[in-house]
Amino acid sequence: xxxxxxxxxxxxxxxxxxxxxxxxxxxxxxxxxxxxxxxxxxxxxxxxxxxxxxxxxxxxxxxxxxxxxxxxxxxxxxxxxxxxxxxxxxxxxxxxxxxxxxxxxxxxxxxxxxxxxxxxxxxxxxxxxxxxxxxxxxxxxxxxxxxxxxxxxxxxxxxxxxxxxxxxxxxxxxxxxxxxxxxxxxxxxxxxxxxxxxxxxxxxxxxxxxxxxxxxxxxxxxxxxxxxxxxxxxxxxxxxxxxxxxxxxxxxxxxxxxxxxxxxxxxxxxxxxxxxxxxxxxxxxxxxxxxxxxxxxxxxxxxxxxxxxxxxxxxxxxxxxxxxxxxxxxxxxxxxxxxxxxxxxxxxxxxxxxxxxxxxxxxxxxxxxxxxxxxxxxxxxxxxxxxxxxxxxxxxxxxxxxxxxxxxxxxxxxxxxxxxxxxxxxxxxxxxxxxxxxxxxxxxxxxxxxxxxxxxxx
Ligand SMILES: [Zn+2]
Numbered sequence: 001x002x003x004x005x006x007x008x009x010x011x012x013x014x015x016x017x018x019x020x021x022x023x024x025x026x027x028x029x030x031x032x033x034x035x036x037x038x039x040x041x042x043x044x045x046x047x048x049x050x051x052x053x054x055x056x057x058x059x060x061x062x063x064x065x066x067x068x069x070x071x072x073x074x075x076x077x078x079x080x081x082x083x084x085x086x087x088x089x090x091x092x093x094x095x096x097x098x099x100x101x102x103x104x105x106x107x108x109x110x111x112x113x114x115x116x117x118x119x120x121x122x123x124x125x126x127x128x129x130x131x132x133x134x135x136x137x138x139x140x141x142x143x144x145x146x147x148x149x150x151x152x153x154x155x156x157x158x159x160x161x162x163x164x165x166x167x168x169x170x171x172x173x174x175x176x177x178x179x180x181x182x183x184x185x186x187x188x189x190x191x192x193x194x195x196x197x198x199x200x201x202x203x204x205x206x207x208x209x210x211x212x213x214x215x216x217x218x219x220x221x222x223x224x225x226x227x228x229x230x231x232x233x234x235x236x237x238x239x240x241x242x243x244x245x246x247x248x249x250x251x252x253x254x255x256x257x258x259x260x261x262x263x264x265x266x267x268x269x270x271x272x273x274x275x276x277x278x279x280x281x282x283x284x285x286x287x288x289x290x291x292x293x294x295x296x297x298x299x300x301x302x303x304x305x306x307x308x309x310x311x312x313x314x315x316x317x318x319x320x321x322x323x324x325x326x327x328x329x330x331x332x333x334x335x336x337x338x339x340x341x342x343x344x345x346x347x348x349x350x351x352x353x354x355x356x357x358x359x360x361x362x363x364x365x366x367x368x369x370x371x372x373x374x375x376x377x378x379x380x381x382x383x384x385x386x387x388x389x390x391x392x393x394x395x396x397x398x399x400x401x402x403x404x405x406x407x408x409x410x411x412x413x414x415x416x417x418x419x420x421x422x423x424x425x426x427x428x429x430x431x432x433x434x435x436x437x438x439x440x441x442x443x444x445x446x447x448x449x450x451x452x453x454x455x456x457x458x
Contacts, residue, residue, distance in 0.1 A: 055087045100197035102186040104154035112145040128210045133159040140213045155185040157202040168193040177201040292388045300390035304360035339378045343367035349452035363450035364443030371438040373429040380421045386412045392433020407441030
């Protein structure tokens with residue numbers, strides 16, 4: 001018991017303190033006179049105070065001698081005023097006393113997988129009875145393998161620990177337990193118990209603790225469910241944001257593709273425009289046009305030459321045969337209107353006014369007018385040609401066996417195959433083909449044979 005060991009230690013200490021007066025120290029002079037013997041009989045060291053860690057003594061002895069006496073190094077002796085000195089005490093293990101527990105309460109080492117419910121059931125207890133012997137359980141659930149549970153094997157009740165300032169009797173009174181029954185259940189007189197000891201109060205149940213722990217379990221479950229719900233919501237939102245981010249990335253990629261496609265299209269168009277307006281292309285176009293005009297002029301010359309040769313051949317034949325009169329042209333060419341308003345006749349049918357007309361028979365009249373002056377159909381019919389030909393850009397119409405030719409146009413206003421009425425716009429005066437100034441070359445060919453148009457015009 002703690003008291004006994006503490007007492008033993010005090011007695012030993014007293015004996016140790018008294019020892020020097022009874023035992024001669026080696027190396028000290030032998031005692032002789034009565035006064036010296038009296039002095040020797042008196043203790044040379046008086047204990048003033050004792051702590052667990054130190055002694056304070058009053059002595060006349062020198063520190064070194066004191067140190068030798070107590071078996072401590074001389075440096076450990078601290079002189080104090082009034083002939084006192086302080087010495088450290090060698091450490092002594094504190095009194096160890098296992099707290100008392102009633103023998104009927106036995107330990108149970110928790111195995112993996114065990115719960116309060118399974119442990120209680122295994123020992124034939126209700127959970128509340130198990131809790132009664134384990135009042136320090138913080139929860140109904142977090143039981144760990146290796147922990148110790150206390151199992152009441154006989155009486156069930158509250159296993160309480162006597163706290164400092166309490167006594168077993170005050171606990172028995174406080175819980176309203178039966179004194180004799182408590183003494184019997186614990187197998188000890190309650191008066192012998194001290195703080196730290198355990199006392200079984202039979203018949204008392206820890207309802208309050210059980211309820212509190214049940215409430216806590218409920219609160220913990222609610223909190224866990226709430227946390228799980230929060231976690232699920234967080235995951236749901238994260239998934240949603242991730243989906244949104246994926247969609248936005250997809251949109252951005254699509255927009256980038258569309259931009260690239262439009263840019264490429266624009267670049268192609270810009271390149272086309274650059275080519276279309278380039279001097280190279282203009283030159284090319286001009287060359288094609290000149291080539292076409294040149295070829296048309298050559299064809300016209302060839303045709304005119306053949307015509308002249310034919311006429312000469314005819315004239316020679318006529319000269320050889322009896323003189324005849326060429327039949328007058330009639331019918332289909334009646335009712336012509338002027339194809340150009342306010343024009344001036346600069347060259348007549350068959351006239352050799354310029355070198356060209358000397359080489360090529362002039363089969364029509366030249367009607368000079370400012371470039372761009374409208375050219376109207378002299379008679380109705382069908383457009384048989386519209387484009388570059390014998391007279392530059394020319395339009396040929398046919399109707400009633402008569403072909404009308406409108407030459408040297410700057411622009412044509414009709415297309416081949418189109419039907420025109422007398423007075424319809426055909427094009428505009430120009431100077432395409434072989435030409436020395438803007439004019440309309442107008443021919444009338446009844447039955448394919450060119451005649452002088454002037455007599456036919458009003
Ligand atoms: Zn002409």
